[in-house]
Amino acid sequence: MFDPATTALLRAVLDEVCESVSRTETGTRTHVASRILEAVTRGATSPDQLKQIGRQALTEAPTMWR
Numbered sequence: 001m002f003d004p005a006t007t008a009l010l011r012a013v014l015d016e017v018c019e020s021v022s023r024t025e026t027g028t029r030t031h032v033a034s035r036i037l038e039a040v041t042r043g044a045t046s047p048d049q050l051k052q053i054g055r056q057a058l059t060e061a062p063t064m065w066r
Contacts, residue, residue, distance in 0.1 A: 002040070010036060013047060017054035031061040 002010065014033050021028050035057035036050055044050055 006040070006045075009047060009050070010040065013050045013054055017051055017058055021058070028058070028061040032057045 010033075013036060014029070017036075018029050018032055021032075023029070032054050036054050039050060039053045044053065
């Protein structure tokens with residue numbers, strides 16, 4: 001679907017945005033990843049822009065504690 005460079009960028013952005021989120025919180029990580037992927041398919045390619053979108057998604061992510 002994406003070239004290796006884009007895939008590496010997406011993984012790096014997700015890891016940075018979710019650095020405080022446990023890897024076991026798959027719902028939260030999936031929500032953030034989904035929003036980042038949506039942004040890329042709409043043409044967003046700037047790492048800073050993708051991080052901003054990911055951080056916004058993180059604040060909106062469903063959690064079992066809310």
